[in-house]
Amino acid sequence: MTKRFGTRVAVDELTLAVPRGEIFGLLGHNGAGKSTAIGMMLGQVWPTAGTVCVCGHDVQRQRRLALAKVGAIFETPACYDYLSGGRNLEIFCQYTAPVSRERLREVVDWVGLGTRIDSRVQTYSHGMRARLALAQALLPRPELLILDEPADGLDPEGMHELRQTILRLHAELGLTLLLSSHLLGEVEQICTRIAVLRQGRMVFEGPLAAAKQSRNWVRLVTDDFVAATQDLEAAGLIGGARDGRYVALTPGVATCAIARRLVESGRPVHELAREEQTLESFYLELMRAGGEEAAGRGDQHPSPLKSENRCPKSE
């Protein structure tokens, strides 16, 4: 899908599939197009081109079917402050379907709002508002939960609670979660799969593990790093170097081969250790490099929607 606002392209030919059961992270800097993409998924923003299918239904043409099993939470939990929490839940839920008292009580207990549900929302703390927003999203028994920057404005305890809640939702209720964020630490701890947007374009999509291991970086400390990397590159053992102390191993090359080559060349090796790439370093590399190369490397599970511009029957 593509979205243009005037001449500005907010989302540029984004093709994305969120597999059932994943905790999917949508990453990108501010203005990368994450919220616009989510807006299109929820039928709030009209795509300039392309279609969005949720739970097998076209959001634009079959809105009722597509969004019947979807819950959403946005960065700032917006509620009717002058009404009670319970009344807010009834109001929001009845835009999907009527809700029973028992279901309401069940969800309120699940999110931990307890007796405060009958108080006016204007008396709630930020954390309680976040719980109320979660409750309204859970009431219609969703299969897919979309969270747009849910950690914005939360304190460390709030972020910890949110992280635990997301993991509970996944484990206990079996929900598929789509989470947009620019808080890489949070995403790294909870997501199973990620997509990275940069200026509206997707520059990576794949499992989190693939992102973190997308390059075999090795930390190398030697007397002359530049000369050593030239030697290793000439021997075809590494594919690149960065920061004056990291080398990227050519696929299939083991660390011992590097050590042997350096020793045979008479270069002292003070330190040689495999470096697991953090999501942050991977993300920053994508942002710096423009991402074309990483996108090719990371897109290990091609989207089922790539070749056809229509909704599949299932998923």
Added chain:
Amino acid sequence: MFFLQLRNELWKLFGKKRTYIGFVMFLLAQNIIALVFKFTHASSPMKRMLESAGHAADPFISGLTIATIMLVPVAVFLLPLYVSLVGGDLVAKEAEDGTLRMILSRPISRGRLLAVKWLAGAIFGVVLCVALGVFGLAFAGLYFPWGGLFVWMPEQNIFGVFGANSGLWRYLAAHVMLTTEAVSIMALAFMFSCFNVKPAAATILGLSLVFVSFILEHIPYFADYRDWFFTYHLHLWQLVFADRAPWWRVGQSLSLLAGFNATFFAIGLAVFHTRDIKS
């Protein structure tokens, strides 16, 4: 589901303090007017007018007459303000607060959402007119005795004298007709509320159009064209006070107001439907 959603809209609407501003101001304005009539000689010109027309004045200086006198300025100036305030808020305030984005993540269609909101706004307009009529009679009745109705509306060439029962029926009929004014002005502000504007802007735009139409209608040289002006048809509630109510004119204005309302809703829906709802 539709009625549940309508009930929810009414909860939202009547849960807000600002919704009650109109009711409070009616109470205040009507009490002040009734007290001024009671404790000054403001009713003397009325007496002279009745006596010069050959009627005994006292039976017509009644609660019903004072309530009808109060109705004119309130209906012309205050009622448009409060219905416009609510109409302008209905969509734009939710967009501003971020709750519209929460609603539109649900499977409700935009058309249905607007229909529910419009209906809630119309119900508010009707309730406000009922309150206006009841408060008027109640407060005028506190200070003046029950009696006949005397109405003088020079703009409509109306000079009417009615018995108590007939006067009460006309008073009630006028309020029924007044709901069309309330709903139409609400619908105008509601249309602007569907645009990507702040709630205050929607209210002001709605009121501005009403005032522009009012000004045009009152330029003497435009008298031949006043059928074209929105406000000309809003005054149809005054016609029920005529000795013989011109029902053809009432029907004409009602059908035109229905057309205005449908047009306002269609424009609002078209704009709202194409809008991108973002935070």
